[in-house]
Amino acid sequence: MSNQLSTEQLLHAYEVMRTIRAFEERLHVEFATGEIPGFVHLYAGEEASAAGVMAHLRDSDCIASNHRGHGHCIAKGVDVYGMMAEIYGKKTGVCGGKGGSMHIADLGKGMLGANGIVGAGAPLVAGAALAARLKGRDDVAVVFFGDGGSNEGAVFEAMNMAAIMKLPCIFVAENNGYAEATASNWSVACKHIADRAAGFGMPGVTIDGFDFFAVHEAAGAAVERARIGQGPSLVEVKLTRYYGHFEGDAQTYRAPDEVKNLRETRDCLMQFRDKTTRAGWLSVAQLDAIDARIEDLIEDAVQRAKADPKPQPADLLTDVYVAYP
Amino acid sequence: MARKISYQQAINEALAQEMRRDESVFIIGEDVAGGAGAPGEDDAWGGVLGVTKGLYHQFPGRVLDAPLSELGYVGAAVGAATQGLRPVCELMFVDFAGCCLDQILNQAAKFRYMFGGKAVTPLVMRTMYGAGLRAAAQHSQMLTSLWTHIPGLKVVCPSSPYDAKGLLIQAIRDNDPVIFCEHKLLYSLQGEVPEEVYSVPFGEANYLRDGDDVTLVTYGRMVHVALEAANNLARQGIDCEVLDLRTTSPLDEDSILESVEKTGRLVVIDEANPRCSVATDISALVAQKAFAALKGPIEMVTAPHTPVPFSDALEDLYIPDAAKVEAAVRKVIDAKRSAA
Amino acid sequence: MSQIHTLTMPKWGLSMTEGRVDTWLKQEGDPISKGDEVLDVETDKISSSVEAPFSGVLRRVVAKPDETLPVGALLAVVVEGEADEAAIEAVVQRFQAEFVAEGNADQAQGPAPQKAEVAGQLLRWFELGEGGTPLVLVHGFGGDLNNWLFNHPALAAERRVIALDLPGHGESAKALQRGDLGELAETVLALLDHLGITKAHLAGHSMGGAVCLNIARMAPQRVASLSLIASVGLGEHINGQYLQGFVAAANRNALKPHMVQLFADPALVTRQMLEDMLKFKRLEGVDGALRQLASGLAEGDTQRHDLRHVLAQQPALVIWGGKDAIIPASHAEGLDVEVLLVPEAGHMVQMEAAEAVNRSMLAFLRSA
Known part of the structure; x- marks a missing residue:
């Protein structure tokens, strides 16, 4: 595959993927200490999807994510320290500690929220796309959902509506093979989630989600199509998650060594490093420098988040309404 | 206008x-x-x-x-x-x-x-x-x-x-x-309705009738049922104050309490089913915050705890009407007399 | 020669459809003079006395206390001269048989206010009466043409009388340009032009008085006389707290303490009156207009304009309520004009003492 990305774009893509990986790996460690409240769903292993899609978006483009949303947030430009503080339930978090891992949002960055309700983001981005249309802008809106989410009626309704209204929408199905503990090859009736696009009269493609460049190319085509007013697309990205559905999931439903083998042979960061250095687009030194910088960034985010104050009792009652008599 | x-x-x-x-x-x-x-x-x-x-x-x-x-x-x-x-x-x-x-x-x-x-x-x-x-x-x-x-x-x-x-x-x-x-x-x-643009603020109940004997709190279509009952009761010498909530969230607690403080009696009329309803909520509010002013028990006139029936014979029974409101008002008035 | 008169439920203001009989001030057999207060009637908006439009003896009280009757319903029979019971009964029977309440009669009832674009903005005005030098009634701050509901019909018995809604008020356009007295005066003059009136008597209440004074200053040749009721512009003091509080109040409980200051009898301020005022204040543009006007009228408790120097040019009548809590009645002192002081009335003296105000104005206008 030929590379149409500039050095800056390549470095940025790697930095995004590395940041997500480091963020999630660190959360995996920190969560085990019991200091993080609630539960977290880690995105490690799926980085190429977020980075490959978001490479085509600007701040005014909107995305909606799901419960496994850290990667989408980071790739859309949400502040890493603010995310970490949010996950720690601190007042300094991007949502003031009121949302947590599953509700990280930054509307200024076009991040319409991670979402605890599977499939719920699809109607929302149809609305965001409709808003762009009504405002006369060429912004697009992207929803990320999983193989589990692909079975939700909300997604079907949104896809149909986006298709009949020709909305500038991209439906990204991140098929990691498991909806919680249920395999997608059992729960999804058709061979590929992308096959469902035909039922809504929109193009659908299935892409190797371990390959950043494949995702980048397919997403680019879908975003371009939406931006020029040709309507929605469905992009199925096949990938894997390295950790359980949530932290603490022993994943006994998976084959022994399934994750280990994928990590060793298909890992998206590994493939990206290989390809870009082999082709001479990037140097090992450039990439290592990013790794080191990200390590510091995450360390700093964790230390600050840990030290930050929790919300105050008075915060319990604020932010329910913009104004309430 | x-x-x-x-x-x-x-x-x-x-x-x-x-x-x-x-x-x-x-x-x-x-x-x-x-x-x-x-x-x-x-x-x-x-x-x-x-x-x-x-x-x-x-x-x-x-x-x-x-x-x-x-x-x-x-x-x-x-x-x-x-x-x-x-x-x-x-x-x-x-x-x-x-x-x-x-x-x-x-x-x-x-x-x-x-x-x-x-x-x-x-x-x-x-x-x-x-x-x-x-x-x-x-x-x-x-x-x-x-x-x-x-x-x-x-x-x-x-x-x-x-x-x-x-x-x-x-x-x-x-x-x-x-x-x-x-x-x-x-x-x-x-x-x-004025032809001009205007807005009615939320959380401000509307007094539709002044009265000293009983407060009728309601909203939506039941406002008209309450007014019909209040007019009938007025002819019998019972003066109802009729309060139209306009919005149930925000709720104009002050006006409800102000009126009950004056009348000492409350009947809530609600077309919705009765469990965990606006009617029960207002009753609880008044029992909590205006208990001392109450001269009798609070009455609720609501739909029964059933789905809405089809047959007119049943649906007419389902919907609260003026007769039911009047009966409830008489009940709270009589409760005071027997206690006195 | 005898005459059998029917006294009917009056229509006070445009929206009144019915009234409740409160108290009979005269009993059967009492002699009555034209203008006497015969009974008290209460509407959902206001209470007032019904004045006899004729003289005679109150022979039959038809409406009972606490009875609610539609506008135009029979209240009593007054006989000038002699009439036997049978004749009175016949009149009552015939009236009741023919009477159709306004709400039931599906047709336009009597005169209605008019609306038109005048000098580029929508104005509403209401005309009653014919002939003579016309009289224009100019309401005060936050008011409308209904402020004259007890005066307009009585005054219209002897001439054409026009009550208008000033810009920013009632159903006239709400947007003001400069938002000063001059602008309001120009609007009234524009209405006179629109109606082809070259010269008129002007009567103004409160801020409306200052509007009339301004017209007299700007176009003295068009003003036949001035009737100034609790008027702005005749002294230094004004209740600034009232002005600010009235403007700021956005709900019933906030508005009430300010509205009651307008009347000597606070019981006149009903929930319905408050609701009607809130309906006005909720209209888009009203808040801005009132703020503009209020800041132009006064700074704190001090009026910005002294218009006493205008007074010498035309015949003028000054009327004040002794219990005026907005602009003190002392402003009526020391003016070289005819003065009517109604000791027991408040700022809305033309409503609270309508009969006295009407009598005084009619006499003044006849001589002016």
Whole structure:
């Protein structure tokens, strides 16, 4: 595959993927200490999807994510320290500690929220796309959902509506093979989630989600199509998650060594490093420098988040309404 | 202010005036125009009962028919609201809430809080409610209590054409999600409505009748039932104060308490089912905060705890009427006499 | 020669459809002079006395206390001269048989206010009466043409009387340009032009008085006389707290303490009156207009304009309520004009003491 990305774009893509990986790996460690409240769903292993899609978006483009949303947030430009503080339930978090891992949002960055309700983001981005249309802008809106989410009626309704209204929408199905503990090859009736696009009269493609460049190319085509007013697309990205559905999931439903083998042979960061250095687009030194910088960034985010104050009792009652008599 | 128009026309006028004033306002819903994609007329229906009729041609591209996908288009309205637009989506009958509840309950209502105060979701969901049209259990319910229970939502239930226009304009301008409940049987009600633009603030109950003996608290169509009962009772020397809540969230606690402090008696009239309802909520409020003023037990006149029946013989029993209100009022008055 | 008169439920203001009989001030057999207060009637908006439009003896009281009757319903029979019971009974029977309440008669009832674009803005006015030099009634701050509901019909018995809604008020356009007295005066002059009136008597209440004074200053040749009721512009003091509080109040409980200051009898301020005022204040543009006007009228408790120097040019009548809590009645002192002081009335003296005000104005206008 030929590379149409500039050095800056390549470095940025790697930095995004590395940041997500480091963020999630660190959360995996920190969560085990019991200091993080609630539960977290880690995105490690799926980085190429977020980075490959978001490479085509600007701040005014909107995305909606799901419960496994850290990667989408980071790739859309949400502040890493603010995310970490949010996950720690601190007042300094991007949502003031009121949302947590599953509700990280930054509307200024076009991040319409991670979402605890599977499939719920699809109607929302149809609305965001409709808003762009009504405002006369060429912004697009992207929803990320999983193989589990692909079975939700909300997604079907949104896809149909986006298709009949020709909305500038991209439906990204991140098929990691498991909806919680249920395999997608059992729960999804058709061979590929992308096959469902035909039922809504929109193009659908299935892409190797371990390959950043494949995702980048397919997403680019879908975003371009939406931006020029040709309507929605469905992009199925096949990938894997390295950790359980949530932290603490022993994943006994998976084959022994399934994750280990994928990590060793298909890992998206590994493939990206290989390809870009082999082709001479990037140097090992450039990439290592990013790794080191990200390590510091995450360390700093964790230390600050840990030290930050929790919300105050008075915060319990604020932010329910913009104004309430 | 001599001009009289119907409740339905008042809603249409409010929509038209706000759409003219603010181009971020748009309408989406099933058959809000009608005829999309069909070979006949555009704007064939203008809403299933014609409430939005004419707006399609006045505001090209801003009155959008949706497919029968309540979850999809209500969710799209929520999404559009987060992007700086002011959608007015129409859920044809409030009973269809079951099809779209997630987008209201988990999305629109919670965004602001979950996102630490950063989201603004100025959504209006207009929806028809109410029994009396022999429309049976899935097209007649009143779910005000359900909406009122959900933090983050505002709930509006106008009883008159004047309030319908002013409250809808307020709802559209409001920066929080608003559920705007319209009773089907009120659509033809005529009343004085200024031609000019005005808004009626939320959380301000309306005194429709002054009285010293009993406070009748109600909202929506039951306001007219309460007034009928109050007029009948006045002829028997019982003066009822009638309070129309206008909005159940926010709730005008002060006016309720102020009136009960004066009369010492409370009858709440609510067309909704009685468990965990606006009626029980107001009763609890008064028992908690105005107990000392009470001269007798609180009475509630509500629908029974059943779905809305179809047969007229049953539906007429289901809906609270003036006779039931009068009986409840006499009961609270008599309770005082026997205690004295 | 005898005459049998029917006294009927009056229509006070445009929206009144019915009234409740409160107390009979005269009993059967009492002699009555034209203008006497015969009974008290209460509407959902206001209470007042019904004045006899004729003289005679109160022979039959038809409406009982606490009875609510539609506008035009029979209240009593007054006989000038002699009439036997049978004749009175016949009149009552015939009246009741023919009477159709306004709400039931599906047709326009009597005169209605008019609206038109005048000098580029929508104005509403209401005309009653014919002939003579016309009289224009100019309401005060936050008011409208209904402020004259007890005066307009009585004054119209002898001439054409026009009550208008000033810009920013009632059903006239709400947007003001400069928002000063001059602008309001120009609007009244524009209405006179529109109606083809070259010269008129002007009567103004409160801020409306200052508007009339301004017209007299700007176009003295068009002013036949001035009737100034609790007028702005005749002294230094004004209740600034009232002005600010009235403007700021957005709900019933906030508005009430300010509204009661307008009347000597606070019971006149009903919930319905408050609700009607709130309906006005909720209209788009009203808040801005009132703020503009209020800041132009006064700074704190001090009026910005002294217009006493205008007074010498035309015949003038000054009327004040002794219990005026907005602008003190002492402003009526020391003016070289005719003065009527009604000791027991408040700022809304033309409503609270309508009979006295009407009598005084009619006499003044006849001589002016």
